[in-house]
Amino acid sequence: MSYEHSEGIVDFRSPILPDVGQVAALAKAMAEAAREVDDQYLKYPGLRRDEYCREAVVNWFPAGCSVRPLAQPENIVLTLGGQNGLSLVLQCCLRGDRPVVFAEELAYPGFRHAVRLHRAEIQPIALDEEGMIPEALDRAARRYNGQLVFITPDAQNPTAVRMSTKRRLEIVEVARRHNLQIVEDDCYTAPVNDLPAFRAIAPERAWYVTSLSKTISAGMRFGIVVAPEGMGEAGRLTAQHSYFGLPRPVTDIVTRLLNSGEALRLRLAAQAEMDRRLKLAINILGGYEISWQEGLSFLWLRLPLGWRGSTFVRMAEAEGVLLRSADEYVLQDGHAPNAVRIALAGGVTENMMCQALGRLTGILQSQPNEIPV
Incomplete structure (x- = not known):
């Protein structure tokens, strides 16, 4: 019902x-974008035509956020919201017929659905008052040939707990030991955060996923993936093969919101x-x-x-x-x-x-x- x-x-x-103020800001950005429609709207987005929007994305991250200096255009993939961002990372990372991924034993249901969509198996990892337990992840990684671990360190969904820096370092140590990719979901981030993102601790294997859905507009379907070093182009190629990139109206509107500081x-x-x-x-x-x-x-x-x-x-x-x-x-x-x-x-x-x-x-x-x- x-x-x-x-x-x-x-x-x-x-x-x-x-x-x-989102409704008014979106209406203003849409009107401004409409006045500047040109022949770019006749073309597919392409691998590099969204670079102007990727350059603006850095303005989404508050000063002091550990991801901000890492959110360079070459590392960014634009997605149709956070859920699409999770699917894109799975497409980039998973190999084999029945790959295994690890996730918090209580986790965002959308990740479970995305894993099933990609014909993968998911193994739950125990939680405590700081989130995922490194020893539990290590035991699971020894038992299963996993490829990826999904974590919400800053605002665990649904328990609302936050992971300490020490715990993050321990998780990274386990991930490196077992060659796991890390998917860091930060769509529910709290506003005050001085803790390092996994993307900052393990730049060679951490994928940072966020979106505008929880604070600006869920209807715009605008998501951001900050890929590991050297994987941005692969991520954008995956997006190109999947949905040809974001629609031009979306990137035009969001770019105005980001560059003006309104976002x-x-x-x-x-x-x-x-x-x-x-x-x-x-x-x-x-x-x-x-x-x-x-x-x-x-x-x-x-x-x-x-x-x-x-x-x-x-x-x-x-x-x-x-x-x-x-x-x-x-x-x-x-x-x-x-x-x-x-x-x-x-x-x-x-x-x-x-x-x-x-x-x-x-x-x-x-x-x-x-x-x-």
């Missing part, structure tokens, strides 16, 4: 962007608004066990004893609140903790959001009344 236009329903399943300004404004809403959510849910980060657009709620995620989600839905339970993030036959992810709804009023969170606390204060037979 679609709830997109249902009155009274508050959807916490996926983050919904607040409009902090970064809007990103920070959207994260600030999400952070304000996050603080409201924490005030309401603070009596329960939650994981969160400043500016992040979701939090992780571990349910009290007696609850199961699926039961809680059903009871929340009956109250007009939509959530995702932990089992939606589990890889293959893994164990799902009794937890739910709550993504912030930037598209509803603060009052509606707080009322919905209040309904969740009301459910938490009761006990599940179902006894399965």
Whole structure:
């Protein structure tokens, strides 16, 4: 059932962007781009015709971000959003009939779907309070002939934890020992980050994937892959073979947003608004066990004893609140903790959001009344 236009329903399943000026900025950039349409629109994008946009991409990364100096045009591949970026990396890296990849035992479902699309096998790696456990990755790599490891180090999806520099170095050591490529998903990055990206620690094997979807526009479908040193051309060739590159209108519009500084300004404004809403959510849910980060657009709620995620989600839905339970993030036959992810709804009023969170606390204060037979 679609709830997109249902009155009274508050959807916490996926983050919904607040409009902090994106609509007006996109309209202005589209109008400017329309006035400068030329014969380039009659040609295919090609391998190098998007270089002007790749040059602008460096302005997406805040000053001090460890990826910014690495985001040079020759290392960048433009993709149709972050999901397409993950698929492109898999196309570049996987070899053989049934390649094996490793991922966090609780992981973004889109990666699981992309792996299956590429006829690969996925092996879950255990997590702790810092994310992926290096010893668990090492054991799996010794057992399986894996080719790639997928990690969300800055804002683990769905648990919202952040990986320390020490842990990142340990993961890289394991990856080098077993010749694993590293896919670093940073689509959910929090605004304040002074930790080194995997792409900075292991430039010879780390692929950094991000997009504009979580802070500017999901509808533009604009993603960025910063490839390992020397692999940018291979990545762009893969994009050429797959979708001929991004549409010219998209690259023209996004280039204007990036070069004007509007994209970064809007990103920070959207994260600030999400952070304000996050603080409201924490005030309401603070009596329960939650994981969160400043500016992040979701939090992780571990349910009290007696609850199961699926039961809680059903009871929340009956109250007009939509959530995702932990089992939606589990890889293959893994164990799902009794937890739910709550993504912030930037598209509803603060009052509606707080009322919905209040309904969740009301459910938490009761006990599940179902006894399965």
